[in-house]
Ligand SMILES: Nc1ncnc2c1ncn2[C@@H]1O[C@H](COP(=O)(O)OP(=O)(O)O)[C@@H](O)[C@H]1O
């Protein structure tokens with residue numbers, strides 16, 4: 037469809053004998069926040085690896101801006117990767133560098149800019165991620181969990197990506213920090229017009245999503261608006277929604 041920046045068609049992915057995706061279809065629209073949910077081991081992180089061109093599928097197509105990525109030259113693939121930002125579950129910043137240096141390093145690895153300009157860019161990204169300016173000079177070990185995630189987000193945005201991939205960004209955060217992180221993502225998406233693909237296990241995070249995709253049995257069994265989750269006939273999802281948290285969440289969506 038026009039406006040889709042990523043289209044995944046009939047994807048099959050495996051690790052040796054272990055088949056993870058079998059005929060998975062998904063599309064991502066420009067400027068949206070798309071959340072991907074699904075039980076543990078359903079292949080969410082693997083899907084992210086495929087989208088980041090870190091894992092080659094056995095079959096199927098992945099189109100970015102209409103181009104089949106697995107037919108690109110290695111140089112074209114690199115150019116494509118440079119348009120994506122990623123925050124992995126571990127949010128691993130280099131522990132021997134300050135937060136600011138981490139981001140400056142990421143910028144200068146790719147862009148030929150002066151140290152001073154890179155520092156200014158890094159400071160701007162930290163501000164966007166709702167971190168105070170003194171975080172620039174702090175080491176990752178000095179940050180709380182929520183701050184670490186935000187610093188990881190700032191680094192993922194270092195090179196002004198067009199698409200931001202986040203793997204369970206709120207996992208391990210307390211509910212207040214998780215909410216704050218969600219608001220930050222939402223803000224970044226609107227201000228920078230960046231498209232966000234976010235894996236999450238956290239129901240409240242769906243409230244900032246424009247659409248949601250549910251993974252089960254190697255496929256996307258639902259792709260659409262959050263309020264449509266009620267109608268999805270999937271045992272894992274039904275179980276999730278029938279928990280106290282699930283009912284409260286859906287009450288919020290429906291209200
Ligand atoms: N590097 C790997 N080698 C072998 N199997 C893997 C590897 N990574 C993931 N898997 C397996 O693939 C399945 C999907 O994993 P993953 O994509 O991490 O799921 P999720 O992120 O949804 O929890 C799991 O059964 C997992 O054990």
Ligand SMILES: [Mg+2]
Pocket residue numbers: 080081082
């Ligand atoms: Mg995972």
